[in-house]
Amino acid sequence: MPSPRSTQWAQLFSLPEQPALPLQGRLRAAVVQAILAGRLSPGAPLPSSRELANLLGLSRNTVTSAYLQLMDEGFLEARPRSGVFVAHNAQPVAAVAAEPLVDRNGQSGQPPDWSVRVLRSLVDQPTLAKPDQWRGYPYPFVYGTYDPQLFPTEDFRECCARSLARSQLLHWTPDFETDDVPDLIEQIRTRLLPKRGVFALKEEILVTVGTQHAYYLLADALFDERKYVGLEEPGHPHARNSFSLRNPKWVEVAVDGDGLVVDALPVVDYLFITPSHQSPTTATLSLERRQWLLRKAELQDFVIIEDDYEAENLYAGAPMPALKSLDKTGRVIYVGAVSKSLSPALRLGYVVAPRGLITELRAIRHAMVRHPSAFLQHAYALFLSLGHHESHARRVNAAMQERLALAAEALRSHLPDFAFRLPQGGASIWVQAPAWVDAAELALMARSHGVLIEAGDVFFVKPPYPCTFFRLRLSSIAAAQIPAGIRALGLAVEELAKARGERRMPSTCAH
Missing domain, CATH: 1.10.10.10 (Winged helix-like DNA-binding domain superfamily/Winged helix DNA-binding domain)
Known part of the structure; x- marks a missing residue:
């Protein structure tokens, strides 16, 4: 009873x-x-x-x-x-009482029922999110801010000031209609892309308002409810949500320590992939699998959308060539970010694709936002041309290496029964908790200890329960805070164990 x-x-x-x-x-x-x-x-x-x-x-x-x-x-x-x-x-x-609308016959009207009228809603789709006051938490292991210790304030200010000089106004103040700032296209074409082994004509490059804008444009142009779209499982929730607005049929493809399991790939029309540092597991797709994936795309006639996620953040080994650099038949659409390592708020990305598709994307972009900020494009073109981008990337890489080492040491000390693999690059660690832990519950408990983590269920199309995975992002937390943050997370685990009546056992998983 x-x-x-x-x-x-x-x-x-x-x-x-x-x-x-x-x-x-x-x-x-x-x-x-x-x-x-x-x-x-x-x-x-x-x-x-x-x-x-x-x-x-x-x-x-x-x-x-x-x-x-x-x-x-x-x-x-x-x-x-x-x-x-x-x-x-x-x-x-x-509540403030509002006067109802009354027609000439004295009848009050009814407001529209927006729950019926809205045809494509993302409000309740699972996505990465942070508390509104997340900056007040002492241990934010989440994505979302620039690093004040690393941000090249003087260099970026110089580039913005130069763009505002009278002699430069004609280069970015006119209406560009469907075009982009030529200087930025040239810097992407001759400086950024060759580092990834990619060579493109200017007509094959489109600047976007960040990578999520690129996802939306591609979905708008290419997807509908009849298309089968392959996604890594687990994978990138922002791409999944942008693509879902066109309601394609999802096909989940398994991921292991070498990235996407190509042999597990069923028939698809499009495949979205993050081969450089798989989001969220950080695995790098092996060269053998890259070559087999491209061959399979030819045999099965599908197109690959490659997000070269965190490709610049490499700390060990030789850089793996971008999938686009190995593409000989034009089956790879390449999505990159210009400004992510500087600040996610700058929102500059780009798409490299065959000329005909870029023409279509350019028309859709014009209908949406006309073009990204020409001032920002011009300033960032200067930032690239003066070598500031490379020097900033080196500083970021050194800082992330230090933070990864500190996080790994703290995890081994305070959470020895949690499994993880130290990545070769990027700015995050994918962690697997013991089988009794649900990461969403742990994330809730951790907040009361001042710790923010990214629970893993949001990365899955079909999340398991309990979902034992979570991600620790290191781009928003100072190195000095990392050991104390992991220690506080360990206290949250102890509290969760007591609430669940569990005994924490040593893990047999190798780190």
Whole structure:
């Protein structure tokens, strides 16, 4: 027989009848309504994710994700060794009564039902996200900011100032219509691409507002509900979400220590891949597999979309040639980032593809944003031409090597039963926890210790439960904070183990 407390929770969090919303959205709506209506006062405790999942017949992933988002929005807060509570500043807001619209016959009108009208929604798609106040956390192992210790302030300021000189205004102030700043195209063509073994004509390059803009353009031009699109599993959630707007049929392809398992690839029309440093596992696709993948693309007549993710961040071994550099038949569309190592906020990327496709993408881009900021294109062309990009990349690589070494040492010390492989490059470590740990629950617990991690379920089209994987990004945290951050994460694991009644056992996995 259910206890009175359980019955109370079940009534309080009864899911609203809103079929257009997924279960997670309906649960969030129920919690918010209870808070705003004053039925849950500031500081009130909430049931654990396990208890609420059992009461409502939901998965723990659904409840945990709802709790995390409500924390981001300021409705809930986590307290160390105590649980989840209504945030102290989550006060009910007095609503301002609006006068209804009234027609000539005295009848009030009804607002549109946007849940029915919106045809392509991404609101409830799983994606990488951070709390609104994430910069206040002492240990942010997440992606999302420039590094103030590494940002080349003087060099970039010089390039911006030069672009603002009167003699340079004619180079970027006119309306470019469908074109890009020629100086930036030339720098991409002659400086960036040859380092990856890629040679292209200027007509084969399009500048984008970051790599996600490139994903959207490609999906708009190439995908529909009849197309089969292969994705690495686990893979890049931003690409998956951009592609999903055209509702293709997903085909998940396994990934191992050498990257995409080419022999496991079924029939597809397009394949998205991150071969340089696979997102999120950091594995590098072997040369043998690259060659076999290109041959298979010819035999099965499919096109490859290559995101050369973090290719510049290489710390050991010889650089692997880009897949595009091995392509002899024009089957590889190459997506790159110009400014990611400098700051993700600058939003400059590019696409290299056959001339006919670039022409189509250029027309779509013109309909969306006309063209990326010509001023920023011109300033970054100067940044590249003066050699600042290369010197900055060297500094970033040295710093990331130090941070990776510190993180690896701290993981071995404080989380010895967690498995990981130190990557040859990039700025993250893919970690596998013991089988009893669900990374989404650990991420929730870790916040109360000041630690932010990227739970692994968001990287999967079909996430397992429990999902034991998570990613530690090192681009937003200072080196000096890494050991203490991993130590705090270890405390969160201990707390989770006590809550679950688990004993932490030494792992047999090799690091």
